[in-house]
Amino acid sequence: MEWALELVLAGLLLATFLQALRLERSLSAMKRDRGELEGLISGFKDSTRQAESGIQKLRALTDGAGRKMDAQIARSTELRQELAALMEQAERVAQRLEEHLPVSVLAREPLRAERRPSRAEENHAAEMELLAALRRRNHG
Numbered sequence: 001m002e003w004a005l006e007l008v009l010a011g012l013l014l015a016t017f018l019q020a021l022r023l024e025r026s027l028s029a030m031k032r033d034r035g036e037l038e039g040l041i042s043g044f045k046d047s048t049r050q051a052e053s054g055i056q057k058l059r060a061l062t063d064g065a066g067r068k069m070d071a072q073i074a075r076s077t078e079l080r081q082e083l084a085a086l087m088e089q090a091e092r093v094a095q096r097l098e099e100h101l102p103v104s105v106l107a108r109e110p111l112r113a114e115r116r117p118s119r120a121e122e123n124h125a126a127e128m129e130l131l132a133a134l135r136r137r138n139h140g
Contacts, residue, residue: 090130097133 090134093133093137094130
């Protein structure tokens with residue numbers, strides 16, 4: 001009977017040994033997986049830092065572009081106001097010219113029926129006349 005008891009005890013020791021081997025393998029796998037997980041976490045942290053850096057650079061670029069656009073808008077507003085003032089002044093000069101020049105000077109040749117100048121040509125001619133009048137006024 002002692003022999004049977006020793007045999008049972010040996011069987012239990014063998015089962016314990018096998019269980020210990022299984023646990024050791026599981027622990028090794030967990031350690032290996034933990035190392036991989038730590039590597040993934042480290043990679044994720046690096047990616048997050050790079051993304052944050054990229055966002056900061058993008059913000060700096062957009063802020064700079066926004067400031068440039070604001071400056072351009074301010075400049076274009078100034079130019080628009082100057083142009084409006086010049087147009088008003090030119091209209092006043094044109095009215096004075098009409099008042100002071102004889103009617104024969106203001107009368108133009110009748111337009112030919114076969115070809116009428118385009119609106120752009122008319123505008124260009126009017127601009128040239130206005131510029132000439134402004135030059136005469138400034139120099140004379």
